[in-house]
Amino acid sequence: MSTQPTVNSSRGDPLVVAENMTVGYELERERKLLTALTDINLTVHEGEFLVLVGPSGCGKTTFINAVAGLLQPWEGTITYDGQPIKGTSQDRSMVFQDYAVMPWRTVEQNVKMPFEFRDTGLSASQIEDQVKSMIGNVGLQGFENSFPHELSGGMRQRVGIARAMVTQPRLLLADEPFGALDAMTREVLQAQLETLVMDAGQTVVFITHSIDEAISLGDRVAVISHRPGTVREIIDVDIERPRLAEGEITRHPEYGALREHLWGLVKDEALGAKGAVV
Ligand SMILES: Nc1ncnc2c1ncn2[C@@H]1O[C@H](COP(=O)(O)OP(=O)(O)OP(=O)(O)O)[C@@H](O)[C@H]1O
Ligand SMILES: [Mg+2]
Structure with missing residues (x-):
């Protein structure tokens, strides 16, 4: 960086x-x-x-x-x-205090979520790259396939931050994250x-x-x-x-x-x- x-x-x-x-x-x-x-x-x-x-x-x-x-x-x-x-x-993307990650999804699937609701015009492989790099940015490389219950509170919060930022929203709204x-x-x-x-x-x-x-x-x-x-x-x-x-x-x-x-x-x-x- x-x-x-x-x-x-x-x-x-x-x-x-x-x-x-x-x-x-x-x-x-x-x-x-x-x-x-x-x-x-x-x-x-x-x-x-x-x-x-x-x-x-x-x-x-x-x-x-x-x-x-x-x-x-x-x-x-x-x-x-x-x-x-x-x-x-x-x-305008939100990140909450209580993590709000989906327990049935892996780290990678959680971070990828915003792309399911938004057409960014990126190809599947570009999305893959962006998700991987954001997971790396928040220090969770190696945990891509872990489920939230396998992570610490701090790690879960990183998943929340990565998910809020992966599509590079213009405005981040963070409520006591x-x-x-x-x-x-x-x-x-x-x-x-x-x-x-x-x-x-x-x-x-x-x-x-x-x-x-x-x-x-x-x-x-x-x-x-x-x-x-x-x-x-x-x-x-x-x-x-x-x-x-x-x-x-x-x-x-x-x-x-x-x-x-x-x-x-x-x-x-x-x-x-x-x-x-x-
Ligand atoms: N969904 C809701 N329905 C009814 N009243 C609400 C709702 N959410 C908040 N309030 C009320 O609105 C006021 C402001 O609440 P708000 O949650 O914005 O405060 P806050 O500054 O974020 O507090 P905290 O630091 O405890 O999170 C409070 O009086 C609260 O009771
Ligand atoms: Mg509040």
Whole structure:
């Protein structure tokens, strides 16, 4: 892989634009509406790695669902490449915390899945090559014919990442993908994800509860406030890449101040959430 050091690339053209977006859920049993996010103004720029943090229940997953096209705004708009998001698209690919791999399929068959739903114009042998190379990129070569139950949690998560990225979607939506992993595996996967994303020039929206993960991966970190969920502050992380391939981003002079600032905001929000009366 040929990862060139780059500076923060967060200022490409707008790819996803939410304007005054209010969105939520219909609670069927109680016959009422639950507003999850209100008056959201947030732009995801082409090529940027945007991280969302905020207390549990503030609406982070809801935002990703709206970008994926699984929810429609109640008020305001959300657009992708200038067009209103009306439904799902293979251009926008999701990777989840709970792996979401198919237990009855081998690693290779799992990674190949997106090609079954999308006509990429590639021949069978080109698809084969792309699947093999993506399996190699996430460090699973030799496990092509293994089934998920034969893999560790970290390895299963790599299958999920490989599957989400194999068709090189323009936008990757990642909902706490590393939340369930041990610290070391998590660091290794963060570094691999950074390299993959840099090489492919992909745009990423990534949710985490870890401040360190947010600063390690994000070009910008959006802090979402709780009830009603809205954007409280957006922080620029102007630390050059690759940050993780070389290890120790924590020694960077900017790191401490960024961490302290972000921690203050998140703590504030978490306390606010606990004390909230609804
Ligand atoms: N399918 C659903 N039906 C009804 N309400 C929902 C649904 N999904 C989420 N909610 C509600 O919407 C609000 C926002 O939830 P969301 O899952 O977006 O939060 P989150 O920030 O991702 O939280 P967490 O960090 O715990 O994953 C919460 O009040 C939640 O109860
Ligand atoms: Mg969530």
